[in-house]
Each structure stands twice: as structure tokens, then as C-alpha cells.
Amino acid sequence: MAMKKKPVTGMKDILPREMEIRDYCIAKIKETYRKFGFTPIETPAVEHIENLSSKQGGENEKLIFKILKRGEKLQLETAKEEADLVDGGLRYDLTVPLCRFYSNNANELPGPFKALQMGSVWRADRPQRGRYRQFMQCDIDILGEPSNIAEIELILATTTLLGKLSFKNFTIRINDRRILKAMAAWSGFAEEDYDAVFIALDKMDKIGLDGVREELLSAGHPAESVEKYLQLFGGNAGDTAAIRTLAEKIGDFLPAEVVDGLVGIIDSVESAKTADFRMFFDPTLVRGMSYYTGPIFEISMDEYGGSVGGGGRYDEMIGRFTGQNTPACGFSIGFERIIMLLLEQDFQIPGTAGKTAYLVEKGTPAEKLGRIIRKAGEKREAGETVNIVMMKKNKKFQKDQLTQEGYDSIVEFFADKEVE
Numbered sequence: 001m002a003m004k005k006k007p008v009t010g011m012k013d014i015l016p017r018e019m020e021i022r023d024y025c026i027a028k029i030k031e032t033y034r035k036f037g038f039t040p041i042e043t044p045a046v047e048h049i050e051n052l053s054s055k056q057g058g059e060n061e062k063l064i065f066k067i068l069k070r071g072e073k074l075q076l077e078t079a080k081e082e083a084d085l086v087d088g089g090l091r092y093d094l095t096v097p098l099c100r101f102y103s104n105n106a107n108e109l110p111g112p113f114k115a116l117q118m119g120s121v122w123r124a125d126r127p128q129r130g131r132y133r134q135f136m137q138c139d140i141d142i143l144g145e146p147s148n149i150a151e152i153e154l155i156l157a158t159t160t161l162l163g164k165l166s167f168k169n170f171t172i173r174i175n176d177r178r179i180l181k182a183m184a185a186w187s188g189f190a191e192e193d194y195d196a197v198f199i200a201l202d203k204m205d206k207i208g209l210d211g212v213r214e215e216l217l218s219a220g221h222p223a224e225s226v227e228k229y230l231q232l233f234g235g236n237a238g239d240t241a242a243i244r245t246l247a248e249k250i251g252d253f254l255p256a257e258v259v260d261g262l263v264g265i266i267d268s269v270e271s272a273k274t275a276d277f278r279m280f281f282d283p284t285l286v287r288g289m290s291y292y293t294g295p296i297f298e299i300s301m302d303e304y305g306g307s308v309g310g311g312g313r314y315d316e317m318i319g320r321f322t323g324q325n326t327p328a329c330g331f332s333i334g335f336e337r338i339i340m341l342l343l344e345q346d347f348q349i350p351g352t353a354g355k356t357a358y359l360v361e362k363g364t365p366a367e368k369l370g371r372i373i374r375k376a377g378e379k380r381e382a383g384e385t386v387n388i389v390m391m392k393k394n395k396k397f398q399k400d401q402l403t404q405e406g407y408d409s410i411v412e413f414f415a416d417k418e419v420e
Contacts, residue, residue, distance in 0.1 A: 010125070010133025016405070021342055022136075024349045025335070026118065028164055029138055036157040038116040038140050043097035045120065051096055052089045054320060059288055063123040065090040065133075090122035094139045095291070095314070095330060102143050103321035112144035112327075114153075118335075132336060139311075141330035143318070148261050151295050152268045154311065154331040162299070163275025165338065166347065170277045170308075171300045172269070175285035176262050177292050177312070179246070182254040183283065187229035193221065195290065197229070202286040209233065233283060240266050242281050262295060291317045299333070303341055309333035355385040357407040359398070362390055363415045372413050 007013055014022065030040065052064050067088040068074055075084065091097050094117045102113065118138045125133060140157060142150040155172060162170065180201075184194050200215040207215070209230055216226045236246040240263045247259045266279045287296040287310060296312030311331035319325035358376060360369065376386040387407065392398045399410055 008133075010127040012132060018339065018343060020349065020406075021347060022339055025165065025339065025342070029118070029161060029333075030116070032161040032164055033116045033140055033157055036114070036140075036153060036160075038114045038157070040116045040118075041098075041101065042119065043091075043094070043101050043117065045090055045122075046088045047091045047097055047100070049083075049086050049089050051100055052092065054096075055290065060092040060123060063125050064092055065122045065124055092123050093121055094119060094137050094332070095141070095317070098139070098141055098143075098330075099318045099321055099328070102326070103318055106322075106326075109143075112142055112150070115139075115141045115143065117141075129340075136335040137332055138335045139330055139332045141328060143328045144326060145329070146315075146327040148265050148268075148295070150327070150329040151265045151297075151313065152272075154329060155265070155269050155297065156272060156274075158299070158309065158331050158333060159269075159273060159275045159277055161333070162277070162338075165342070166345075167301065167338075167341075168276040169302070171280050172277060172297055173280050173282040173285050173300055174262065174266065174295060174297045175282055176258055176295045177287075178258045178294060179243075179254060179262070179283065180286065182250055182258075183229065183232050183246075186250040186253040187232070188225040189221065189229070197221070198286045201284055202288065204233070204284040237282055237284075238280065240281065246283060265295060287312055294329075297331070301341070303344075304337060307334065308337045308341070354409060355387070355405075355407045356409040356411060357402045358386060358388045359391040359395070359410060359412045360388060361412075361414045364413065365415070368413075368415075 034040075046067060049064075049066065053061055055061070066082075066086045067090070068085055069087050073087070078084070098115060098117060102109065102115075116139070118136065120134055121137050122134050125131060127133060140154060142154065159172065180198060181194060184197050185191070189197055196219060197216065200212050200219070203215070204212055213226060213230055216229075217223060232246065232249065236242050236249070243259055243262055243266075247254050247256075262281070266281065269279055285296060285298060287298070291314040292312040293315045294313035296310070298307045298310035300306070301308050309332055311329070313327075313329040315327050316325050318328055356379065358372060360372060364372070373388065376388055379386050387402075389398075389402075391412065402410055
């Protein structure tokens with residue numbers, strides 16, 4: 001049987017041009033986030049299946065790449081259910097592993113702890129533009145900080161980074177899970193139905209108000225509650241005034257500290273931002289993860305037509321590991337989507353040092369070749385990129401190819417001429 005050349009469905013090979021941009025972005029991410037006090041950490045790609053299936057990851061728990069038990073532990077003949085066969089899985093995000101990491105190492109970490117984590121995650125999702133089954137995630141999280149300074153710092157750090165990567169005129173959409181619950185309660189929905197209501201609401205940008213109405217009614221929710229609920233989305237979006245207006249409508253269902261906290265986040269970010277973006281209160285923003293407990297946010301870019309990052313507060317998740325809740329808040333950028341947009345924009349890495357190619361004629365004596373190699377070494381020590389390659393018969397094609405690879409200087413060395 002012939003070997004297969006193409007990657008597994010949903011995975012991809014990364015060519016040199018993209019790899020250069022990825023390396024540049026990773027360096028810029030680390031540089032920017034470290035200036036905000038975030039500390040790099042790393043967690044394993046494989047997690048306990050119990051942690052990944054703890055009903056904290058929303059729809060992602062249906063997309064886990066599960067790992068069979070190994071060796072004597074794998075008893076195929078006697079297995080009766082999946083738990084008899086599986087004990088681990090590839091992580092589908094970095095948040096669940098971070099909570100396990102913090103729970104295991106909290107005594108050795110400062111408080112609050114500002115974590116920076118980058119790494120591949122895996123989801124058995126349907127591949128599409130900007131979405132793969134293996135992809136890099138980049139998260140920053142603040143653990144142990146109950147005040148909204150955590151949200152403010154996370155948003156400012158992330159938007160500062162995007163500005164450094166030449167992105168402009170994007171939007172940070174923001175909401176609060178407590179506002180979502182207050183709206184549902186005011187409308188008369190039963191608490192056990194909230195998640196189903198939020199799932200329908202999350203489709204607002206795709207199916208519109210009428211589509212959400214139809215979905216809620218077809219699911220058997222009371223018509224009176226549905227109509228009362230949907231009237232809350234008529235114009236109650238935008239700036240902080242929209243939050244106040246919504247709060248007046250639903251009254252005591254929404255605690256004043258929730259409103260003040262969200263307004264404080266927006267005002268503080270707007271006054272301190274350095275990148276070109278706007279904050280936008282969006283009461284239809286849900287975020288799919290059930291572990292969120294407070295403010296939630298997403299990055300929207302017109303160039304992509306969707307979200308390129310998001311996050312929020314998840315104060316109860318670490319408590320699932322330790323029995324004691326710990327304030328926690330995080331922001332993740334869609335690294336792969338950012339890279340895709342930069343490639344589509346033909347992004348050029350700024351301030352790149354010169355790249356020189358040495359073309360060496362076949363038959364050049366060893367002594368002369370040694371001098372050429374030493375000359376290249378001196379330039380490399382000085383910070384330049386030098387690529388030594390043997391001269392081909394079709395020299396014009398070879399030069400064109402090197403130019404396409406970014407070599408702005410090409411020097412030829414012939415066998416019968418001295419090295420300068």
C-alpha cells in the first residue's frame with residue numbers, strides 16, 4: 001500500500017513563509033505579554049479524561065480525541081463501556097489544563113498569578129477556513145484576582161499585542177454571564193432552561209431575532225417569556241449607556257455591582273488603550289463554555305467576519321479541583337486565524353535583517369570553500385542571515401527562487417576566482 005502524502009484531515013503542513021510569520025508572532029506575543037507581568041508556563045498535551053469530560057468545556061467535550069489505555073490496562077475482551085478503554089485525551093483548550101496546573105502547584109506560585117501559555121490543542125471539529133483539528137492556542141490568565149483589574153489588564157494586554165501586529169479598527173464585544181441570567185430571569189424562564197435559552201441566543205448573528213424566536217418557541221418555551229425576552233435586544237447594545245438602560249428595564253434582577261463592574265471595565269480600557277479598537281456592549285454575546293461566571297468578551301474583525309479570540313471570568317472552575325473557589329479570568333487569541341489574516345494581507349515582518357545567499361560554483365577547491373564558509377560565519381556573527389548553496393546550471397531560475405524566499409543579496413563564487 002502506498003504511503004499517504006497529505007496530512008490527516010484537519011491537520012496541515014506549515015510552509016517556510018508561514019513559519020517565519022508564526023515565529024515572529026510568537027516572539028512578539030511573549031515580549032508584549034511579559035511586559036504586562038505574565039509568566040510563561042507549559043502543561044502536557046494529554047489530560048486525564050475525567051478532567052476533559054467534567055461538563056466544563058461545553059460543546060468541546062463532544063470533540064475530544066480520546067486515548068486508549070496502554071499495555072496490560074487495555075482489556076478489549078472484557079470492556080463494557082468507554083471508561084474501560086479510555087483514560088486520557090488530547091486537550092481541547094488550555095484552560096482546563098491551567099486549572100489543574102494551578103491546583104497542583106499553587107503553593108509555589110505568587111498571588112495573584114499571571115500565566116502565559118501557548119501550545120497546540122486538538123478538537124475533532126469540522127475543518128473550515130481558519131479552523132483546524134490541531135491548532136495553536138495562546139492564553140493569558142490571571143488567577144487569584146477578584147476585582148475587574150483582571151479583565152482590564154487582560155483586554156489591554158491583548159489589544160496592545162494586536163496593535164503591534166498591525167491590526168486596526170477591530171471590536172472587543174463584552175457582556176456578563178450574570179446579565180444573561182438576569183435577562184432570562186426577568187423574562188420568566190425557568191433557571192434549568194437558561195442554558196438552552198443561551199444556546200438559541202448565541203445564534204442571533206446567524207439566524208436573526210426571528211430565528212431565535214422560532215427556535216425558542218419550537219423548543220416549548222412559553223410564548224410570553226420569549227416575547228418579553230426578545231424585546232430586551234431592541235437597541236440595548238453599544239456603549240455604557242446601553243448597559244444602564246438595560247439595567248433600568250430589568251430592575252432588581254440585575255445587581256448594581258454587576259453593572260458598575262462592567263461599566264468600569266469599558267471606561268478604564270477606553271481611557272488607557274493604545275491600539276485602534278472600540279469596546280462594544282453586546283447583550284447577545286454568550287460564549288460557549290459553561291464555566292464562565294462573570295464578564296465575557298470576544299474580538300471581532302471585519303476582515304475575518306467572526307471572532308478571532310475571546311475569554312472571560314471563571315471563578316468556580318479551580319474549585320472543581322480543590323474544593324475551594326479561586327478567582328480566575330482569561331483571554332485567548334485565535335492564533336491560527338491571526339496568522340491566516342496576516343498571510344492574506346501579505347504581512348511583511350518589520351525590521352528584518354538582510355538575507356544573503358552565497359552561490360558556490362561546483363568544483364570550488366576545499367581551501368577556497370573554507371574561506372567562503374568562514375566569511376559567511378563572520379556575517380552570521382554580525383546578525384545577518386547567510387545561506388550557502390551550490391550553483392545550479394539554471395542560475396537565473398535559482399536566483400529568482402532565492403529572491404522569492406526573501407534573499408535581497410546574492411553573491412556568486414566561482415571556482416577559478418579568489419574570494420573577496
